Amino acid sequence: MAKFPKSISLIILSSALLALLSGCAKKETQLHATIETSMGDIVVKLLDQQAPKTVANFVGLADGTRLLEDGQPVSEAEPFYDGLIFHRVIPDFMIQGGCPQGNGMGGPGYTFEDETYTEGEPITGPIPDIDTAEYVFEQLVVPHLRQHQGNSPIPEIAELFGKLREAQSFEPMVGMEMADIAKPLGFEGELKTRGELIDSVRYGTLCMANAGPNTNGSQFFIVTKEGGAPWLDGKHTVFGEVISGMDVALAIQNVERGPQDKPLEDVVIKSISVETVKVKVEEPEKE
Known part of the structure; x- marks a missing residue:
C-alpha cells in the first residue's frame, strides 16, 4: 500500500480538523427586524434577551397581533407601523418614528415599563437618602400626578408634593416610611432599587422614546450620533442595534426639516417585518 509523504499527511489532517471545527462553530438564533422606509431598508438585530418585554411589544405592533382583542383571529391583525412616518429627525442625534398621529403625541393606547436597569434590593422602611427619594418619587408619584394633571386628589400625596416644590428638593422625603407613600397610592407591589445599567444609548442603537419613566408605547428612535448619547443612559430602553442600512438612517437624519424637526417631505x-435567523458567533481567541 502506498504511503503519503508526511507533509501531505499533515495537510490532510489539518484540513480535516479545520472542517470539523468549522462544523462545530457556535451558532446563535437572533431576531432581525427590517424597517422598510421610503428611503431604503434598515435592518436591526433585536435584543430580546436584555429587553424581552420591549421586543415583544415591538414585534407585536409590527405584525398587528399586539392590538388584537381576546378571541380575535390573527388573520384580522393590522400592522401598526405600516404607513407611519419618521416625524422627528435631528442631524448628529437621532431619527424618531412610530407615532400614529405623526406629531410625537400619539401611541398605541397603553404604556409599559422601562427595561433599563437590572433589579436591585427591595425598598422598605425609612427612605435612606435623596437618590432613593428621587427614585421612589419618579416610580410611584410621577405616574399618579401625570394621571391627575399634577393635582393629586390624595391629601397625603398633595401635601408631600407641596413640600417638595417648596423645598425644591427631595429632602422632605428622606426618612419617610416607604409605606406612607405606597399605601395612599394603592401600591401593593414591591419596589426595588436600580441595579446595573443594562445597556447604553450607543451609536446605531434602537431605543424606545417616552414621555418619562415607564411610559413606553410605540415610538422609537435610532441613534445617529457618533459616540452615542450617554446622557440618555437609563432613561430609554435599548432594544436593538442596526446591523445593515445605517447609511439610510444617516440619510434620513439629513432631510430638510420644518418646525419641531419634522421632515418637509x-x-x-x-x-x-421580523424574522428569526441563525448566525455564526465568533468565539473569542484563546491566548
Whole structure:
C-alpha cells in the first residue's frame, strides 16, 4: 500500500480538523427586524434577551397581533407601523418614528415599563437618602400626578408634593416610611432599587422614546450620533442595534426639516417585518 509523504499527511489532517471545527462553530438564533422606509431598508438585530418585554411589544405592533382583542383571529391583525412616518429627525442625534398621529403625541393606547436597569434590593422602611427619594418619587408619584394633571386628589400625596416644590428638593422625603407613600397610592407591589445599567444609548442603537419613566408605547428612535448619547443612559430602553442600512438612517437624519424637526417631505415606514435567523458567533481567541 502506498504511503503519503508526511507533509501531505499533515495537510490532510489539518484540513480535516479545520472542517470539523468549522462544523462545530457556535451558532446563535437572533431576531432581525427590517424597517422598510421610503428611503431604503434598515435592518436591526433585536435584543430580546436584555429587553424581552420591549421586543415583544415591538414585534407585536409590527405584525398587528399586539392590538388584537381576546378571541380575535390573527388573520384580522393590522400592522401598526405600516404607513407611519419618521416625524422627528435631528442631524448628529437621532431619527424618531412610530407615532400614529405623526406629531410625537400619539401611541398605541397603553404604556409599559422601562427595561433599563437590572433589579436591585427591595425598598422598605425609612427612605435612606435623596437618590432613593428621587427614585421612589419618579416610580410611584410621577405616574399618579401625570394621571391627575399634577393635582393629586390624595391629601397625603398633595401635601408631600407641596413640600417638595417648596423645598425644591427631595429632602422632605428622606426618612419617610416607604409605606406612607405606597399605601395612599394603592401600591401593593414591591419596589426595588436600580441595579446595573443594562445597556447604553450607543451609536446605531434602537431605543424606545417616552414621555418619562415607564411610559413606553410605540415610538422609537435610532441613534445617529457618533459616540452615542450617554446622557440618555437609563432613561430609554435599548432594544436593538442596526446591523445593515445605517447609511439610510444617516440619510434620513439629513432631510430638510420644518418646525419641531419634522421632515418637509414625509419619510414613510412602509413596513416592519421580523424574522428569526441563525448566525455564526465568533468565539473569542484563546491566548
